Amino acid sequence: MSTPATGTRVAVALARESHGWNRGGAEPLSAYRPNLPVSFLLTPTNTPGGLVLQSQTTPADLPGPITGAADLTIRATTRELLVFLEHLFGKVVKTTPTAGVKQYVFTWRPDEAVSSFWGFSSLPPVIRQYFYGLRFGKADFAFQSGQVVNMKLTGFVSQGSTLERADQETGTGTYALGPWVRGPLLDPDEGGLWFKIIVASDGTTDSTFKVVQSLDTPDAGDWTAAPTHTIYIPSSTGEGDWQDTGFGIFEAADKNLLEVLWPGAKADHSDLVAGDIFKCEAVIEDPILTYPSSLQTAFGLQHLGLFRRDLGAPDWESFSATSSTLSIDSPITARGGNGTLYYVGLDRLGSFLPTGTIVREFGDTWFESRRERRKLIELRQELVGPQIGSTAFRHTVRVDWAAAEITAQTRPAGNAGLVSETVTFAGRSDDSGSDPVTVTVITDYGFTLFADL
Amino acid sequence: MTTIRYAKSAPLGPNPMSELPGNRNVLWTPDREVDLDDEDARRLLKSGGSAFEVVEAKKAATPRPPRKAAPRPSKARKAKTTTPPEGGSEEVA
Numbered sequence: 001m002s003t004p005a006t007g008t009r010v011a012v013a014l015a016r017e018s019h020g021w022n023r024g025g026a027e028p029l030s031a032y033r034p035n036l037p038v039s040f041l042l043t044p045t046n047t048p049g050g051l052v053l054q055s056q057t058t059p060a061d062l063p064g065p066i067t068g069a070a071d072l073t074i075r076a077t078t079r080e081l082l083v084f085l086e087h088l089f090g091k092v093v094k095t096t097p098t099a100g101v102k103q104y105v106f107t108w109r110p111d112e113a114v115s116s117f118w119g120f121s122s123l124p125p126v127i128r129q130y131f132y133g134l135r136f137g138k139a140d141f142a143f144q145s146g147q148v149v150n151m152k153l154t155g156f157v158s159q160g161s162t163l164e165r166a167d168q169e170t171g172t173g174t175y176a177l178g179p180w181v182r183g184p185l186l187d188p189d190e191g192g193l194w195f196k197i198i199v200a201s202d203g204t205t206d207s208t209f210k211v212v213q214s215l216d217t218p219d220a221g222d223w224t225a226a227p228t229h230t231i232y233i234p235s236s237t238g239e240g241d242w243q244d245t246g247f248g249i250f251e252a253a254d255k256n257l258l259e260v261l262w263p264g265a266k267a268d269h270s271d272l273v274a275g276d277i278f279k280c281e282a283v284i285e286d287p288i289l290t291y292p293s294s295l296q297t298a299f300g301l302q303h304l305g306l307f308r309r310d311l312g313a314p315d316w317e318s319f320s321a322t323s324s325t326l327s328i329d330s331p332i333t334a335r336g337g338n339g340t341l342y343y344v345g346l347d348r349l350g351s352f353l354p355t356g357t358i359v360r361e362f363g364d365t366w367f368e369s370r371r372e373r374r375k376l377i378e379l380r381q382e383l384v385g386p387q388i389g390s391t392a393f394r395h396t397v398r399v400d401w402a403a404a405e406i407t408a409q410t411r412p413a414g415n416a417g418l419v420s421e422t423v424t425f426a427g428r429s430d431d432s433g434s435d436p437v438t439v440t441v442i443t444d445y446g447f448t449l450f451a452d453l
Numbered sequence: 454m455t456t457i458r459y460a461k462s463a464p465l466g467p468n469p470m471s472e473l474p475g476n477r478n479v480l481w482t483p484d485r486e487v488d489l490d491d492e493d494a495r496r497l498l499k500s501g502g503s504a505f506e507v508v509e510a511k512k513a514a515t516p517r518p519p520r521k522a523a524p525r526p527s528k529a530r531k532a533k534t535t536t537p538p539e540g541g542s543e544e545v546a
Contacts, residue, residue, distance in 0.1 A: 013500065028464055028504035031472070079466050120500070165499065287500035288493060290471040290481075445466040 005123035007036050012072060013289050014119035014134070016083065018453040019263040020239070022133035022158055024118045024180045027453060031289035032080070035073040035150055040121035041129065042068040042160045044341070066256070066341045067334070068157030070134055075300065076141065076151035078385065078395045078443035079293045084153060085439055087115045088139055088330045092449055101393045102446060106439040108352045110330065113450040116158075116346070120287060128284035130165065132182055133158030135346040137332035143383060144323040148300040149397075156334050158343045159183070163193065163258075164281035171276030173197065177268055178240070181280050183248045183258040183342075188282040191215035193247060195260065197276040198228055201269040207231045211245045211260070231262045231269060238265050256341055301383035301397055306358065308366065311376045311403060321360035322420070324381055326399055328437075329353040354427040354437040356381070356401070362411045362421035371406040376428060379404050388444045396442040402435055403428045455494035456508040458486045465504045471497060 012032050018025030045064035053059060074080060082104060086092050091109035096102055116135050122128040136155035143149060161182040179195055191214045201207040210226040212218040232243035240262040248258030262269060306324060307316040331350030334343045356379070358367075370377050378401060385395035408424040427436025459469075459481035471479045479487050486508055489497065498505055 015502075026502055028502040029500045030465060030469075167499075285496065288471055288473060288497040290465060290469050290497070290501050290504065292465050292469050446463065447466070448464065 003125055005126040009122075009124045010034060010036070010038055011122045011124065011286075011289060012038060012040055012119065013121075013287070014083075014117045016087075016450055016453060017116045017118050017132065019177070019180075019261075021114070021116050022242075023261055023263060024132055024178075025453065026177075027448075028290065029120060029287070030083075030292045032072065032074045033291065035075075037071070038073070039069050039071045040131070040157065041123070041127065042066050042131065042157055042342075063341060065336055065343070067343070068131065068134075068160065070136065070155045070157050071153070073150050073152040076149045076397075077293055077300065078397065078441050079445045081151065081397065081441060082443070082445065082447045084136065084139060084151065085441065086113055086447075086450055087117075087136060088328050089439065090114075094447070094449065097393065097442070098391055100389050100444055101391050102443055104441045104443070104447065106441070107435045108330065108437075110348045110352075114348075115450045120284075120289075122284075122286065124286060127162070128286065129160045129162050130182075130284070131157045131160040132180075133343070133346060135332050135348070137330055137348070137350075139328045141326040142323065143304045143325065143381060145304040146302050148302070149383060155332055156343060156346050158346055160342075161258075162188070162284060164284045166195065166278040166280045169194075169277045169279045171197070171273055173200065173271055173273035173276040175264075175269065175271035175276070177263040178261055179278055179280075180261040180263065181245075181258065182242065182261070184256050185213075185247055185258055185282060186249050187213075190282075192282040193245065193258075193280045194218050195278040195280075196223055197272045197274055200272040200274050200276075201231075201266045203267045203270040205266065206233070207262070207266075207269045207272055209262075211247065213247055233266065240264055240269070255339065257339075301385040301395060303384040305380075305382035305384065307380040307382070309378050310370070311378055313378070316380065319360070319366075321358045323359045325357045326381060327355045329355065352427075352436070354401075355407075356399075356404075356425055358421075358423045358425075360421055360423075362419040367406055367409055367421065367423045368411075371409050371423075374405075376403045376405055377425075378402065379425065388442070393442055395444075396440070398440040398442075400438045400440070401425070401427055402438065403430070404436070454488045455491050456486050456488050457494050457497060457505050458508045459483060460504055460506055463504075465501075469504075471501070473497075 013029040015027040015029045044066045046061035047064035048061050049059050051059050085106045089106040089108050090112040091107045093105045118132045134157045136153045138154040140152040159182045163181050166179050194212045196210050199208040208228050208230050212222045212226050234241050242259040242261045244257045245260050249256045306321050307318050309316050330352050332346045333349045335345035337344030381399040383397045387394050404425040405428045406425050411421040413419050429436050461483050463483045469481050
């Protein structure tokens with residue numbers, strides 16, 4: 001009897017792709033404790049053929065795109081926020097206000113850091129997978145004083161694999177960038193994949209390798225029988241790219257290759273030595289995960305502050321509210337391609353649309369009058385957490401709305417109790433494309449920017 | 454046993470925590486060194502990448518520990534002469 005998967009054991013770990021979109025990287029995996037529900041698995045879809053047979057039965061569906069919705073809700077501390085804010089906003093300016101304190105200011109310039117994630121997700125003990133080319137398009141926050149701030153991230157996974165990452169089994173080569181594998185293995189019961197370097201690059205020449213699927217160490221006959229592949233390096237990039245191994249699914253109605261990637265240029269491939277053998281197990285073992293912060297050392301951002309003023313007014317006015325939300329929407333468009341059912345592109349093409357709400361006791365008509373007069377306002381949402389060492393700084397997340405428009409406002413008298421006012425607002429820009437919203441994070445964490453990976 | 458050090462540059466930030474089997478969790482601070490079973494160390498290095506480094510592999514002549522055997526249905530496969538594994542040379546300095 002097999003043991004079924006349970007939600008208590010779900011694991012998610014992410015790292016930024018420093019080898020390029022859909023290509024993994026060298027950054028250590030950071031694990032996150034997700035608030036359930038969480039979804040991170042690639043799932044094939046069916047496309048109905050649309051035919052109705054004269055027998056009044058229906059033919060089989062065509063295999064549709066393999067879609068990977070990525071939904072992750074995690075506790076937002078200043079440490080956990082940084083990598084995702086950089087991913088959504090693009091531009092980060094880092095300063096050090098005092099020793100041990102770092103300040104990061106995020107503005108929306110998606111072209112400045114076109115980052116993506118690779119990672120590991122599992123529903124143990126049944127399914128474990130590595131995935132590549134993950135992009136998030138939306139982050140939602142709910143702020144309330146005295147409560148942990150959670151961040152809900154929504155996006156897509158592009159590609160994945162249920163094969164273990166490669167280990168160097170034998171050989172004296174020092175190549176450590178790969179290989180990486182992705183796609184489905186047609187018959188995992190036949191064992192893992194073994195890669196053997198036949199000719200190593202001298203820095204300018206091509207390298208060649210062979211692939212064998214085997215449950216145990218391949219013998220000389222296995223290697224002789226296997227075809228030789230040349231490491232694929234498109235001339236447009238000069239860097240290794242994904243290429244077919246011949247062990248994926250290539251059947252009549254389906255085509256999903258099992259591909260291998262040897263990251264780096266020919267100079268990097270010269271670290272290979274002829275005879276080096278790399279092995280990818282057919283089944284992924286549970287990794288030992290490292291969480292970026294521990295429950296003992298990272299508390300939430302529990303103090304909520306809200307401030308408002310008319311556009312360009314000199315002074316902020318503090319006001320209280322029972323809760324507030326922030327939604328950063330920087331949409332991702334999934335793009336299919338030819339030759340695969342996986343997404344080949346996740347493009348940040350949509351408009352940047354930051355929105356928020358404030359729920360408060362209806363005590364004045366400040367928002368109502370601004371809405372009626374269609375006046376733009378400035379807002380600040382500020383979350384403050386623990387002190388950083390013995391400095392004057394605290395862990396802080398500040399959201400500055402340079403220009404916000406009140407898009408909806410309701411104040412229904414629902415019962416005999418206090419009347420609650422809900423204000424919905426959206427960030428607005430001007431002809432010059434000024435930033436509607438800027439996020440500032442103050443933390444003790446020395447975060448490596450994507451550009452410096 | 455293998456001694457693992459959390460790298461000084463702290464690529465995961467201050468105070469990350471590794472979840473080891475059997476609820477033996479390790480709270481890392483820069484330069485902290487911890488003795489781990491060889492198997493745990495190997496798995497930690499695989500996911501932790503540049504965050505960790507091997508300080509010392511005690512009894513360095515010990516070959517790579519056998520990987521956890523994944524349950525697979527037994528399937529008849531062609532008989533072959535097994536070549537001896539060429540392990541033992543992959544220890545990181």
